[in-house]
Amino acid sequence: MASPLLKEKANNIQTERQESLEKERLTENKEIARQAGETTKMSWTLNDFAIGRPLGKGRFGHVYLGKENASGYVVALKVLFKKELVRLNVPHQLRREVEIQYHLRHPNILRLYGYFHDAERVYIVLEYCQRGELYRILKERGRLNQEDTAKYIYQLSSALDFCHERNVIHRDIKPENVLIDKNGDLKLSDFGWAVQHDGSVKRATICGTLDYLPPEMLAQMPHTHKVDNWSVGILMFECLVGKAPFEVPTQSETIDRIKRCHFKLPDSMEAGAKELINKIIRIEPEERLSLKEVMAHPWLIQHYPKAASHHAIETVTK
Numbered sequence: 001m002a003s004p005l006l007k008e009k010a011n012n013i014q015t016e017r018q019e020s021l022e023k024e025r026l027t028e029n030k031e032i033a034r035q036a037g038e039t040t041k042m043s044w045t046l047n048d049f050a051i052g053r054p055l056g057k058g059r060f061g062h063v064y065l066g067k068e069n070a071s072g073y074v075v076a077l078k079v080l081f082k083k084e085l086v087r088l089n090v091p092h093q094l095r096r097e098v099e100i101q102y103h104l105r106h107p108n109i110l111r112l113y114g115y116f117h118d119a120e121r122v123y124i125v126l127e128y129c130q131r132g133e134l135y136r137i138l139k140e141r142g143r144l145n146q147e148d149t150a151k152y153i154y155q156l157s158s159a160l161d162f163c164h165e166r167n168v169i170h171r172d173i174k175p176e177n178v179l180i181d182k183n184g185d186l187k188l189s190d191f192g193w194a195v196q197h198d199g200s201v202k203r204a205t206i207c208g209t210l211d212y213l214p215p216e217m218l219a220q221m222p223h224t225h226k227v228d229n230w231s232v233g234i235l236m237f238e239c240l241v242g243k244a245p246f247e248v249p250t251q252s253e254t255i256d257r258i259k260r261c262h263f264k265l266p267d268s269m270e271a272g273a274k275e276l277i278n279k280i281i282r283i284e285p286e287e288r289l290s291l292k293e294v295m296a297h298p299w300l301i302q303h304y305p306k307a308a309s310h311h312a313i314e315t316v317t318k
Protein backbone atom coordinates (compact mmCIF):
# COMPACT_ATOMS: atom_id res chain seq x y z
CA MET A 1 0.00 0.00 0.00
CA ALA A 2 1.16 3.53 -0.74
CA SER A 3 2.50 5.43 2.25
CA PRO A 4 0.39 8.35 3.56
CA LEU A 5 3.17 10.65 2.41
CA LEU A 6 3.05 9.31 -1.14
CA LYS A 7 -0.73 9.49 -1.12
CA GLU A 8 -0.62 13.09 -0.02
CA LYS A 9 1.92 13.85 -2.71
CA ALA A 10 -0.33 12.21 -5.33
CA ASN A 11 -3.31 14.20 -4.04
CA ASN A 12 -1.30 17.39 -4.23
CA ILE A 13 -0.29 16.66 -7.81
CA GLN A 14 -3.91 16.00 -8.71
CA THR A 15 -5.06 19.22 -7.06
CA GLU A 16 -2.31 21.15 -8.81
CA ARG A 17 -3.36 19.63 -12.11
CA GLN A 18 -7.00 20.56 -11.50
CA GLU A 19 -5.98 24.06 -10.51
CA SER A 20 -3.85 24.43 -13.61
CA LEU A 21 -6.72 23.17 -15.83
CA GLU A 22 -9.10 25.62 -14.16
CA LYS A 23 -6.54 28.39 -14.60
CA GLU A 24 -6.22 27.49 -18.27
CA ARG A 25 -10.01 27.64 -18.64
CA LEU A 26 -10.18 31.02 -16.95
CA THR A 27 -7.32 32.35 -19.06
CA GLU A 28 -9.10 31.13 -22.19
CA ASN A 29 -12.33 32.77 -21.03
CA LYS A 30 -10.38 35.93 -20.40
CA GLU A 31 -8.91 35.74 -23.88
CA ILE A 32 -12.38 35.38 -25.43
CA ALA A 33 -13.64 38.21 -23.29
CA ARG A 34 -10.64 40.28 -24.34
CA GLN A 35 -11.33 39.58 -28.00
CA ALA A 36 -14.89 40.58 -27.35
CA GLY A 37 -13.67 43.90 -25.99
CA GLU A 38 -13.61 43.06 -22.28
CA THR A 39 -10.25 43.03 -20.52
CA THR A 40 -10.75 42.23 -16.88
CA LYS A 41 -13.42 39.53 -16.55
CA MET A 42 -12.08 36.14 -15.47
CA SER A 43 -15.24 34.01 -15.49
CA TRP A 44 -18.90 34.48 -16.23
CA THR A 45 -22.12 34.41 -14.25
CA LEU A 46 -25.66 34.92 -15.49
CA ASN A 47 -25.45 38.57 -14.43
CA ASP A 48 -22.89 39.13 -17.18
CA PHE A 49 -25.48 38.51 -19.88
CA ALA A 50 -28.69 40.06 -21.12
CA ILE A 51 -30.92 37.19 -22.20
CA GLY A 52 -32.86 37.64 -25.44
CA ARG A 53 -35.33 35.61 -27.44
CA PRO A 54 -35.33 31.80 -27.45
CA LEU A 55 -33.48 30.37 -30.46
CA GLY A 56 -34.63 26.81 -30.07
CA LYS A 57 -35.15 23.81 -27.87
CA GLY A 58 -32.82 20.86 -27.63
CA ARG A 59 -33.10 17.52 -25.87
CA PHE A 60 -31.89 18.80 -22.52
CA GLY A 61 -32.77 22.48 -22.45
CA HIS A 62 -33.31 25.73 -24.26
CA VAL A 63 -31.05 27.96 -26.30
CA TYR A 64 -31.36 31.75 -26.03
CA LEU A 65 -29.83 34.71 -27.74
CA GLY A 66 -27.52 36.42 -25.28
CA LYS A 67 -25.43 39.54 -25.12
CA GLU A 68 -22.43 39.94 -22.88
CA ASN A 69 -23.13 43.17 -21.02
CA ALA A 70 -19.56 44.39 -20.83
CA SER A 71 -18.67 43.96 -24.49
CA GLY A 72 -22.04 43.87 -26.25
CA TYR A 73 -20.84 40.62 -27.83
CA VAL A 74 -23.76 38.49 -29.10
CA VAL A 75 -23.73 34.77 -28.28
CA ALA A 76 -26.06 31.79 -28.05
CA LEU A 77 -26.63 30.62 -24.47
CA LYS A 78 -27.57 27.00 -23.98
CA VAL A 79 -29.32 26.54 -20.64
CA LEU A 80 -29.52 23.06 -19.16
CA PHE A 81 -31.20 22.01 -15.93
CA LYS A 82 -28.90 20.02 -13.65
CA LYS A 83 -31.81 17.95 -12.36
CA GLU A 84 -32.72 16.91 -15.92
CA LEU A 85 -29.11 16.06 -16.74
CA VAL A 86 -28.88 13.84 -13.67
CA ARG A 87 -32.30 12.27 -14.31
CA LEU A 88 -31.27 11.35 -17.85
CA ASN A 89 -27.85 10.22 -16.66
CA VAL A 90 -25.95 12.49 -19.07
CA PRO A 91 -23.61 14.70 -17.01
CA HIS A 92 -20.66 12.61 -18.19
CA GLN A 93 -21.72 12.86 -21.85
CA LEU A 94 -22.22 16.62 -21.51
CA ARG A 95 -18.82 17.09 -19.91
CA ARG A 96 -17.21 15.17 -22.78
CA GLU A 97 -19.15 17.18 -25.37
CA VAL A 98 -18.09 20.47 -23.80
CA GLU A 99 -14.46 19.41 -23.42
CA ILE A 100 -14.18 18.24 -27.02
CA GLN A 101 -15.93 21.24 -28.57
CA TYR A 102 -14.13 23.73 -26.35
CA HIS A 103 -10.74 22.63 -27.65
CA LEU A 104 -11.62 22.51 -31.35
CA ARG A 105 -10.81 25.89 -32.91
CA HIS A 106 -11.65 25.94 -36.59
CA PRO A 107 -13.57 28.48 -38.73
CA ASN A 108 -16.23 25.86 -39.52
CA ILE A 109 -16.66 24.42 -36.02
CA LEU A 110 -19.09 26.22 -33.73
CA ARG A 111 -17.02 27.92 -31.04
CA LEU A 112 -17.77 27.04 -27.46
CA TYR A 113 -16.46 30.05 -25.56
CA GLY A 114 -16.99 28.72 -22.07
CA TYR A 115 -19.50 27.59 -19.49
CA PHE A 116 -20.66 28.41 -15.99
CA HIS A 117 -23.32 27.18 -13.61
CA ASP A 118 -25.51 28.15 -10.70
CA ALA A 119 -27.43 26.01 -8.22
CA GLU A 120 -29.92 24.71 -10.80
CA ARG A 121 -28.54 25.25 -14.25
CA VAL A 122 -25.52 24.83 -16.49
CA TYR A 123 -24.96 27.57 -19.10
CA ILE A 124 -22.94 26.98 -22.23
CA VAL A 125 -21.75 30.05 -24.11
CA LEU A 126 -21.71 29.40 -27.85
CA GLU A 127 -20.98 31.31 -31.04
CA TYR A 128 -24.28 32.62 -32.44
CA CYS A 129 -25.42 31.44 -35.88
CA GLN A 130 -27.95 33.86 -37.25
CA ARG A 131 -29.27 31.68 -40.07
CA GLY A 132 -29.87 28.67 -37.81
CA GLU A 133 -29.91 25.02 -38.81
CA LEU A 134 -29.20 23.73 -42.31
CA TYR A 135 -32.20 21.47 -41.64
CA ARG A 136 -34.53 24.48 -41.58
CA ILE A 137 -32.95 26.01 -44.69
CA LEU A 138 -33.42 22.71 -46.54
CA LYS A 139 -37.04 22.50 -45.39
CA GLU A 140 -37.69 26.05 -46.63
CA ARG A 141 -35.94 25.77 -49.98
CA GLY A 142 -36.58 22.08 -50.71
CA ARG A 143 -33.06 21.67 -52.00
CA LEU A 144 -29.93 23.70 -52.56
CA ASN A 145 -28.15 24.80 -55.72
CA GLN A 146 -24.76 23.35 -56.63
CA GLU A 147 -22.87 26.44 -55.45
CA ASP A 148 -24.27 26.35 -51.90
CA THR A 149 -23.95 22.57 -51.74
CA ALA A 150 -20.32 22.64 -52.88
CA LYS A 151 -19.48 25.35 -50.35
CA TYR A 152 -21.14 23.52 -47.45
CA ILE A 153 -19.56 20.18 -48.39
CA TYR A 154 -16.16 21.84 -48.59
CA GLN A 155 -16.56 23.59 -45.24
CA LEU A 156 -17.95 20.49 -43.54
CA SER A 157 -15.11 18.35 -44.90
CA SER A 158 -12.59 20.90 -43.73
CA ALA A 159 -14.11 20.91 -40.21
CA LEU A 160 -14.22 17.12 -40.04
CA ASP A 161 -10.70 16.71 -41.38
CA PHE A 162 -9.56 19.00 -38.57
CA CYS A 163 -11.45 16.82 -36.04
CA HIS A 164 -10.03 13.60 -37.45
CA GLU A 165 -6.48 14.92 -37.31
CA ARG A 166 -7.10 15.34 -33.58
CA ASN A 167 -8.59 11.85 -33.28
CA VAL A 168 -12.11 13.17 -32.79
CA ILE A 169 -14.93 11.42 -34.66
CA HIS A 170 -18.18 13.41 -34.74
CA ARG A 171 -20.52 10.47 -35.51
CA ASP A 172 -23.72 12.52 -35.76
CA ILE A 173 -23.50 14.53 -38.97
CA LYS A 174 -26.97 15.55 -40.14
CA PRO A 175 -28.62 18.82 -41.26
CA GLU A 176 -29.89 19.48 -37.70
CA ASN A 177 -26.32 19.63 -36.43
CA VAL A 178 -25.03 21.98 -39.07
CA LEU A 179 -25.59 25.69 -38.40
CA ILE A 180 -25.16 28.62 -40.78
CA ASP A 181 -23.87 32.00 -39.60
CA LYS A 182 -24.79 35.47 -40.83
CA ASN A 183 -22.18 35.32 -43.61
CA GLY A 184 -23.57 32.05 -44.91
CA ASP A 185 -20.66 30.01 -43.55
CA LEU A 186 -21.13 26.55 -42.10
CA LYS A 187 -20.50 25.78 -38.43
CA LEU A 188 -20.46 22.18 -37.28
CA SER A 189 -22.11 21.75 -33.88
CA ASP A 190 -23.45 19.17 -31.47
CA PHE A 191 -20.54 17.03 -30.34
CA GLY A 192 -22.83 14.94 -28.10
CA TRP A 193 -21.94 11.69 -29.84
CA ALA A 194 -18.33 12.54 -30.56
CA VAL A 195 -15.46 10.38 -29.32
CA GLN A 196 -11.81 11.08 -28.94
CA HIS A 197 -9.89 7.88 -29.58
CA ASP A 198 -6.23 6.97 -29.37
CA GLY A 199 -5.86 6.16 -33.04
CA SER A 200 -6.16 2.39 -32.83
CA VAL A 201 -9.33 1.62 -30.89
CA LYS A 202 -12.35 1.06 -33.02
CA ARG A 203 -15.58 1.90 -31.26
CA ALA A 204 -18.85 0.10 -31.82
CA THR A 205 -21.52 2.21 -30.14
CA ILE A 206 -24.76 2.57 -32.10
CA CYS A 207 -25.59 6.23 -32.32
CA GLY A 208 -26.75 8.86 -34.74
CA THR A 209 -29.80 9.22 -36.94
CA LEU A 210 -30.92 6.35 -39.15
CA ASP A 211 -30.77 8.14 -42.53
CA TYR A 212 -27.15 9.13 -41.94
CA LEU A 213 -25.92 5.90 -40.32
CA PRO A 214 -23.23 4.02 -42.24
CA PRO A 215 -23.55 0.24 -42.76
CA GLU A 216 -20.77 -0.68 -40.32
CA MET A 217 -22.57 1.12 -37.49
CA LEU A 218 -25.91 -0.45 -38.41
CA ALA A 219 -24.23 -3.85 -38.33
CA GLN A 220 -22.75 -2.87 -34.95
CA MET A 221 -19.30 -3.52 -36.28
CA PRO A 222 -16.26 -1.59 -35.08
CA HIS A 223 -15.93 1.73 -36.87
CA THR A 224 -13.44 4.48 -37.57
CA HIS A 225 -13.46 8.16 -38.57
CA LYS A 226 -14.69 6.98 -41.99
CA VAL A 227 -18.25 6.99 -40.57
CA ASP A 228 -18.13 10.78 -40.85
CA ASN A 229 -17.01 10.61 -44.50
CA TRP A 230 -20.07 8.48 -45.28
CA SER A 231 -22.34 11.11 -43.71
CA VAL A 232 -20.71 13.84 -45.82
CA GLY A 233 -21.84 11.91 -48.91
CA ILE A 234 -25.36 11.54 -47.50
CA LEU A 235 -25.51 15.27 -46.72
CA MET A 236 -24.33 16.16 -50.22
CA PHE A 237 -27.07 13.98 -51.71
CA GLU A 238 -29.73 15.48 -49.42
CA CYS A 239 -28.68 19.06 -50.25
CA LEU A 240 -28.87 18.47 -54.00
CA VAL A 241 -31.92 16.18 -54.10
CA GLY A 242 -33.98 17.39 -51.14
CA LYS A 243 -34.11 14.05 -49.36
CA ALA A 244 -31.61 11.53 -48.02
CA PRO A 245 -30.62 8.67 -50.39
CA PHE A 246 -31.97 5.84 -48.23
CA GLU A 247 -35.12 7.64 -47.11
CA VAL A 248 -38.10 5.32 -47.66
CA PRO A 249 -41.39 4.96 -45.73
CA THR A 250 -40.33 2.14 -43.42
CA GLN A 251 -37.29 2.03 -41.15
CA SER A 252 -36.64 -1.63 -41.88
CA GLU A 253 -36.39 -0.89 -45.59
CA THR A 254 -34.07 2.04 -44.93
CA ILE A 255 -31.83 -0.29 -42.90
CA ASP A 256 -31.90 -2.87 -45.67
CA ARG A 257 -30.99 -0.30 -48.31
CA ILE A 258 -28.15 1.14 -46.27
CA LYS A 259 -26.69 -2.32 -45.71
CA ARG A 260 -26.79 -3.00 -49.46
CA CYS A 261 -25.80 0.59 -50.26
CA HIS A 262 -28.75 0.71 -52.60
CA PHE A 263 -29.59 4.23 -53.74
CA LYS A 264 -30.41 5.97 -56.98
CA LEU A 265 -28.97 9.24 -58.25
CA PRO A 266 -31.45 11.33 -60.25
CA ASP A 267 -30.68 11.51 -63.99
CA SER A 268 -30.77 15.29 -63.77
CA MET A 269 -27.77 15.38 -61.42
CA GLU A 270 -24.53 16.69 -62.97
CA ALA A 271 -22.01 13.94 -63.81
CA GLY A 272 -19.33 15.39 -61.51
CA ALA A 273 -21.69 15.44 -58.54
CA LYS A 274 -22.72 11.85 -59.26
CA GLU A 275 -19.10 10.78 -59.39
CA LEU A 276 -18.26 12.48 -56.11
CA ILE A 277 -21.24 10.98 -54.28
CA ASN A 278 -20.50 7.52 -55.69
CA LYS A 279 -16.93 7.77 -54.46
CA ILE A 280 -18.00 8.70 -50.91
CA ILE A 281 -21.04 6.51 -50.27
CA ARG A 282 -19.28 3.12 -50.32
CA ILE A 283 -20.00 0.11 -48.10
CA GLU A 284 -16.28 -0.48 -47.58
CA PRO A 285 -15.06 2.34 -45.26
CA GLU A 286 -11.54 2.28 -46.70
CA GLU A 287 -12.88 2.84 -50.22
CA ARG A 288 -14.58 6.12 -49.25
CA LEU A 289 -12.74 9.20 -50.49
CA SER A 290 -10.64 10.92 -47.86
CA LEU A 291 -11.87 14.36 -46.83
CA LYS A 292 -8.86 15.99 -48.49
CA GLU A 293 -9.81 14.21 -51.72
CA VAL A 294 -13.38 15.46 -51.34
CA MET A 295 -12.12 19.03 -50.88
CA ALA A 296 -9.98 18.76 -54.02
CA HIS A 297 -12.63 17.10 -56.22
CA PRO A 298 -13.13 18.86 -59.61
CA TRP A 299 -16.92 19.19 -59.18
CA LEU A 300 -16.44 20.87 -55.83
CA ILE A 301 -13.79 23.25 -57.12
CA GLN A 302 -15.91 24.07 -60.18
CA HIS A 303 -18.85 25.15 -58.04
CA TYR A 304 -16.87 26.55 -55.11
CA PRO A 305 -13.72 28.01 -56.69
CA LYS A 306 -12.41 29.18 -53.30
CA ALA A 307 -11.78 25.50 -52.57
CA ALA A 308 -8.95 25.56 -55.11
CA SER A 309 -7.11 28.42 -53.43
CA HIS A 310 -7.72 27.07 -49.91
CA HIS A 311 -6.46 23.70 -51.06
CA ALA A 312 -3.34 25.24 -52.58
CA ILE A 313 -2.58 27.17 -49.37
CA GLU A 314 -3.08 24.07 -47.23
CA THR A 315 -0.79 22.02 -49.46
CA VAL A 316 1.95 24.65 -49.35
CA THR A 317 1.84 25.08 -45.56
CA LYS A 318 1.86 21.33 -44.81
Ligand code: ATP
Pocket (backbone or CB within 6 Å): 055, 056, 057, 058, 059, 060, 061, 063, 076, 078, 110, 126, 127, 128, 129, 130, 132, 133, 176, 179, 190, 192
Ligand atom coordinates in the same frame (compact mmCIF):
# COMPACT_ATOMS: atom_id res chain seq x y z
P1 ATP B 1 -30.44 17.89 -29.85
O1 ATP B 1 -29.39 17.04 -29.28
O2 ATP B 1 -31.81 17.32 -29.84
O3 ATP B 1 -30.06 18.44 -31.20
P2 ATP B 1 -29.46 19.96 -28.30
O4 ATP B 1 -29.61 19.88 -26.83
O5 ATP B 1 -28.17 19.63 -28.92
O6 ATP B 1 -30.58 19.12 -28.93
P3 ATP B 1 -29.29 22.21 -29.86
O7 ATP B 1 -29.50 21.45 -31.12
O8 ATP B 1 -27.91 22.64 -29.59
O9 ATP B 1 -29.83 21.41 -28.67
O10 ATP B 1 -30.18 23.54 -29.85
C1 ATP B 1 -31.55 23.55 -30.03
C2 ATP B 1 -31.92 24.58 -31.10
O11 ATP B 1 -31.43 25.86 -30.79
C3 ATP B 1 -31.33 24.23 -32.45
O12 ATP B 1 -32.27 23.51 -33.14
C4 ATP B 1 -31.06 25.58 -33.09
O13 ATP B 1 -32.18 25.98 -33.86
C5 ATP B 1 -30.92 26.52 -31.93
N1 ATP B 1 -29.51 26.80 -31.72
C6 ATP B 1 -28.65 26.07 -31.00
N2 ATP B 1 -27.42 26.59 -31.00
C7 ATP B 1 -27.49 27.71 -31.73
C8 ATP B 1 -26.53 28.72 -32.11
N3 ATP B 1 -25.27 28.63 -31.72
N4 ATP B 1 -26.95 29.73 -32.87
C9 ATP B 1 -28.23 29.79 -33.29
N5 ATP B 1 -29.18 28.89 -32.97
C10 ATP B 1 -28.82 27.86 -32.20
Ligand code: MG
Pocket (backbone or CB within 6 Å): 058, 176, 177, 190
Ligand atom coordinates in the same frame (compact mmCIF):
# COMPACT_ATOMS: atom_id res chain seq x y z
MG1 MG C 1 -28.86 19.75 -31.85
